[in-house]
Amino acid sequence: MSTPNGAAVAPPPAPAAPVLMGAARYVAFFEALTPEAVERLSDVTTPDIHFVDPFNDVVGLAALQRVFRGMYKDMDGPRFRVTHRAFDGDVCFLRWEFTGRVRRLRADWRIIGMTELRFAEDGRVRQHVDHWDAGRQFHERLPVIGALVRWVRRKAGHG
Structure with a gap:
């Protein structure tokens, strides 16, 4: 491999x-995740x-379990692919699609994102960092707030 200027880059x-x-x-x-599997x-x-x-920055198994229990409380049929x-x-690095129905909004949701995983020596995950556009894929779809977020995006020139 090489850079645009021809310098060699190690794989x-x-x-x-x-x-x-x-x-x-x-x-x-995660592709087979159920409320029971959270345990x-x-x-x-x-x-x-x-x-x-x-929306979250948590450390520890119990805290992560709370995040996923909350997801099942707020959504019907959440699924990762x-x-x-x-x-x-x-x-x-994982690229994924998350789908489900948000109960309070009575709306189907689809989010595309990336995850960065780091592992312990035994192969278990020690760090999971999700990257996705919460403004465009979440906030803009909310009633009232969504209109404000879209307006701000247009004013900022990112329409």
């Missing part, structure tokens, strides 16, 4: 077997898991 390091196996287990777990998150995460998304995976050493 990223290959993922270790625990990372490959851990990523496969984690993806399978088994310790099968695929470390006790000190650090989880970040646009991983569409792509990429690795760079002990890091796995």
